[in-house]
Amino acid sequence: MKILLIGSGGREHALGWKLAQSPLVKKIYCAPGNPGLAELGECIDIKASDNPGLADFALKHGIDLTVVGPDDCLASGVVDVFQQKGLKIFGPTQKAAQIESSKAFSKDLMWKANIPTADYAVFEDHKKALDHLNCQRYPLVVKASGLALGKGVIICQNQEQAQAALRSAMVEKAFGASGNQVIIEEFLEGxxxxxxxxxxxxxxxxxxxxxxxxxxxxxxxxxxxxxxxxxxxxxxxxxxxxxxxxxxxxxxxxxxxxxxxxxxxxxxxxxxxxxxxxxxxxxxxxxxxxxxxxxxxxxxxxxxxxxxxxxxxxxxxxxxxxxxxxxxxxxxxxxxxxxxxxxxxxxxxxxxxxxxxxxxxxxxxxxxxxxxxxxxxxxxxxxxxxxxxxxxxxxxxxxxxxKRINFSGMHYRKDIGRRGAGK
Ligand SMILES: Nc1ncnc2c1ncn2[C@@H]1O[C@H](COP(=O)(O)OP(=O)(O)O)[C@@H](O)[C@H]1O
Ligand SMILES: [Mg+2]
Missing domain, CATH: 3.30.470.20 (ATP-grasp fold, B domain)
Known part of the structure; x- marks a missing residue:
């Protein structure tokens, strides 16, 4: 099998490392990859966001399976582009990927399917969202609906903080179009x-x-x-x-x-x-x-x-x-x-x-x-x-x-896994 792996992070290096151990896999291409992946396969100079370019490469090189790492590639519909060309790819279509790329879609799906999640309301109108804050208990959580690099969720201890979060997401557009819809949801503990x-x-x-x-x-x-x-x-x-x-x-x-x-x-x-x-x-x-x-x-x-x-x-x-x-x-x-x-x-x-x-x-x-x-x-x-x-x-x-690794400015947490044993 020839594999094309899309992405360049530690996640993709780990996937590539495991794929390389398969007796089925003859060659791994990575777009764009990183120096770790370059030791396992061939890094190619195509951006992870270039869906047509990636699909053309896969066709030309007889790729048997493409594996997608990053969320934004899935949200942009890379899987749909590959499938339209008859190429096999691991990852959800753009529509199915909305379960991540639109928190409003995801909450709605959970609500309809009776999947346990925090109580919530979705807003597109800033004024309506502000009014909603009047009858809430705090803390509560304000979330930009779209992808926001892990920065679109704000835990608000009181109404002033929630007002500020709404202003930032809906008026100042701190998360761009990802804040066009905002979710206000119950704060959960655990x-x-x-x-x-x-x-x-x-x-x-x-x-x-x-x-x-x-x-x-x-x-x-x-x-x-x-x-x-x-x-x-x-x-x-x-x-x-x-x-x-x-x-x-x-x-x-x-x-x-x-x-x-x-x-x-x-x-x-x-x-x-x-x-x-x-x-x-x-x-x-x-x-x-x-x-x-x-x-x-x-x-x-x-x-x-x-x-x-x-x-x-x-x-x-x-x-x-x-x-x-x-x-x-x-x-x-x-x-x-x-x-x-x-x-x-x-x-x-x-x-x-x-x-x-x-x-x-x-x-x-x-x-x-x-x-x-x-x-x-x-x-x-x-x-x-x-x-x-x-x-x-x-x-x-x-x-x-x-302890054997060093580079200038290196920092890491000393307490990884310390929550692991306890409740
Ligand atoms: N309803 C909630 N109650 C308490 N904490 C929350 C709630 N929603 C999100 N969080 C906290 O914020 C983090 C990020 O939220 P999440 O919905 O996973 O968004 P994303 O990963 O897209 O930034 C969670 O890992 C959790 O720690
Ligand atoms: Mg998260």
Whole structure:
């Protein structure tokens, strides 16, 4: 099989690394890829947003399966463009991807399908949204409906903060057109988990549960980032809980999308919160999580290429997918200043010696090559990912490997996985 992988982050490096282990896979092209992916395949100079260019490449090079990483590619309809040309691709169509790209669509779908989620109202009119605030309890949550790079959700402690959030999203257009519709929803309390499922339109195969760490600093302090680390599985999530999540959340969402005439083929990733009334959906994502995928790929024992192809062809066999019973953790090393402004171009040392021990893999994200040197080129530079017989040993291995790596300004969280054991 020849594979085309779209994207350039740590998630794509992890997917590419796992795909490269498949005996079915003869060649991997990455658009645009990164230096980590360049070691596994051939990086091509086509932007992840160039849908016609990508489809032309796939036709010309006889690509058997294209795998899409980023949310905005899915939202732009890359899957539809490929399918129109008869090309196989793993990911939902533009219509099905609305479950992530439009929170208003997603909430409406959940409400109709009886999927547990926070109470909400959707507004396009600023004045009506302001009036709604008068009869609410606080804290509450204001969300831009569209994609907003993880910045479109504002937790408001009182009415003044909510008014300011509405002004920012609806009047000042801080999130551009993504704020044309705004959701005002009930604030929920509890532990969050990430659930992922391979889906073929009708069937779903759930991964073990995982958690990520969004805030920049230890103790969940500081601004939100793209994700500073992840681990899987989550110790307190029982098989009964996973069965309930499948029955009450994943399968009804698949059925609802299928009933709308847009079956979901791809990775469905609901973000859940465990409230006193059980799990509720915070949002649905229509792709693999980053950095959850880095941890997951260390645990997946089955052939990823075969799974993704079977999803694209509508013949997934959930019972055949095998996961290791070990634990994995990913610790993100970020540029100094991230998620604020940061400098690039610092030399990265130690990345190869850090991987010498078994069970360690470093997935590159914001890196680039300057001659033979590897240098920083983004906020999240890499994810140091480790397996162990339990979470604690995965973390020990990961932090040990991290000690060998350095670049100017490097920062990382020291408490990845510390929420893992407790409730
Ligand atoms: N209703 C809610 N109650 C409490 N916290 C929430 C709520 N909705 C979102 N959050 C918090 O905000 C984060 C981001 O929200 P989410 O809906 O996942 O949007 P996105 O990932 O697109 O930014 C969540 O991970 C959660 O921590
Ligand atoms: Mg989220």
């Amino acid at each position: 532990q969050e988990i990430s659930v992922h499922a391979f889906c073929d339109g009708r069937r779903a195969a759930l991964f073990p549960a995982s958690q990520d760490h969004k805030q920049a600093f230890d103790g969940d302090l500081g601004p939100n980032t793209g994700g500073m680390g992840s681990f899987a599985p989550v110790g307190w999530v029982t098989p009964e809980m996973m069965a309930e999540i499948e029955k009450a959340i994943v399968m009804p969402a698949l059925k609802a999308l299928s009933d709308l005439g847009s079956p979901f083929r791809g990775c469905l990733f609901p973000g859940l919160i465990r409230t006193s009334q059980g799990f509720k959906v915070l949002e649905f994502n229509a792709r693999f999580g980053d950095p959850e995928t880095q941890s997951y790929m260390m645990l997946l024992e089955s052939d990823l290429a075969e799974i993704l192809l079977s999803c694209a062809e509508g013949r997934l066999k959930p019972a055949e997918i095998k996961w290791s019973t070990k634990s994995a953790a990913c610790i993100v090393a970020a540029s100094g200043g991230y998620p604020g402004s940061y400098q690039k171009g610092f030399e990265i040392n130690g990345i190869y010696s850090a991987q010498e021990g078994s069970g360690i893999k470093i997935f590159q994200a914001g890196t680039s090559k300057q001659g033979s040197k590897l240098v920083t080129a983004g906020g999240r530079v890499m994810g140091v990912t480790a397996v162990g017989h339990d979470l604690e040993s995965a973390l020990v291995n990961g932090y040990e490997a991290l």
